[in-house]
Structures are given as structure tokens and as C-alpha cells.
Amino acid sequence: MKREVAIVMGSISDWDTMKEAAEILENFGVNYDKKVISAHRMPKEMFAFSETAKDKGLKVIIAGAGGAAHLPGMVAANTILPVIGVPVKSRALNGMDSLLSIVQMPAGIPVATTAIGASGAKNAALLALQILGINDEEIAEKLVLFRKKQHDDAEKSGEQLG
Numbered sequence: 578m579k580r581e582v583a584i585v586m587g588s589i590s591d592w593d594t595m596k597e598a599a600e601i602l603e604n605f606g607v608n609y610d611k612k613v614i615s616a617h618r619m620p621k622e623m624f625a626f627s628e629t630a631k632d633k634g635l636k637v638i639i640a641g642a643g644g645a646a647h648l649p650g651m652v653a654a655n656t657i658l659p660v661i662g663v664p665v666k667s668r669a670l671n672g673m674d675s676l677l678s679i680v681q682m683p684a685g686i687p688v689a690t691t692a693i694g695a696s697g698a699k700n701a702a703l704l705a706l707q708i709l710g711i712n713d714e715e716i717a718e719k720l721v722l723f724r725k726k727q728h729d730d731a732e733k734s735g736e737q738l739g
């Protein structure tokens with residue numbers, strides 16, 4: 578089955594955050610690859626993955642990392658596929674280090690950076706789906722239903738106020 582999204586992360590310790598992205602893709606019935614490919618600890622594998630990603634049929638890459646989070650930027654440097662970076666909450670600095678490492682890319686090599694942590698991972702998956710939805714009507718329709726449910730749930734929650 579075709580896999581158009583990859584979720585990569587710097588460490589298995591990031592999975593707790595990145596699994597939120599995986600869950601959303603699964604709910605939308607979208608297959609994905611998932612890998613640990615640290616730019617720091619596995620530089621050769623990181624280069625090989627990024628350089629071959631487009632030819633393998635991937636369309637979007639979600640890259641999560643914490644601390645000195647170079648992985649999203651280094652993946653982006655080696656592919657023209659859109660890269661969505663998720664700053665994983667770090668123990669020492671609560672993810673501010675991750676956020677700034679990912680968001681402050683030099684002009685020319687963009688990384689679409691999300692919020693820190695689980696919310697960011699969820700939004701990364703939704704943004705990936707929105708990118709796929711440009712050319713995939715089935716995904717686009719599921720996104721419309723998702724937004725409607727979100728709206729209806731929010732509206733209903735207000736009823737608790739009486």
C-alpha cells in the first residue's frame with residue numbers, strides 16, 4: 578500500500594509525542610512510515626532517507642526532535658518535499674530549545690514548524706493531510722468532516738455552561 582507520509586524522529590523517546598501524529602493519520606486511513614533517524618547519531622541514514630524520500634513516493638515528511646533539534650532542518654536541506662517540524666518538549670528547557678532550533682531556519686530551506694509537544698504533533702499530521710488533500714478528494718472530504726465534528730463538539734461543550 579502506498580505510503581505518502583513519513584514520521585521521523587531523533588530518538589525513540591520522542592515517540593510518546595509523535596504517536597499523536599501517527600494516531601491521526603491512522604484515523605484518516607493514511608499509511609505512513611515511521612523511523613528513528615537522528616541527524617546527530619545516525620547522520621548517514623538521515624542523509625540516505627532524505628535524499629531518496631521523493632523517489633520512494635513520499636509527499637510530506639513530519640520530523641520531530643527535542644533539544645538541539647537539527648533533524649527537521651537537516652532533512653529539509655536534503656529534499657524538496659515539504660518538511661513539518663515538531664518541537665518535542667525537552668526535559669531541561671521545556672521544549673523552548675527544540676522550538677527555536679526548528680523554527681529559526683535560514684531563508685531558502687523552510688521547515689513548517691508546529692507548537693511544542695503533543696498539540697504540535699497532532700497539527701503536523703493535520704497539516705500533512707491538508708497537503709495531501711490538495712490532490713486527494715477522499716482525504717479532503719474527511720478533513721471537512723473532521724472540522725465539522727470539531728465545530729459541533731465545541732458548540733455542544735458550551736451547553737454545559739447552562
Ligand SMILES: Nc1c(C(=O)O)ncn1[C@@H]1O[C@H](COP(=O)(O)O)[C@@H](O)[C@H]1O
Binds near residue numbers: 590615642
Ligand atoms: N534533536 C535530536 C537529534 C537530531 O536533531 O538529530 N537526535 C536526537 N535528538 C534529540 O535528543 C533528545 C533526547 O534523546 P534521548 O532520549 O535518546 O537521549 C530527543 O528529544 C531527540 O529528538
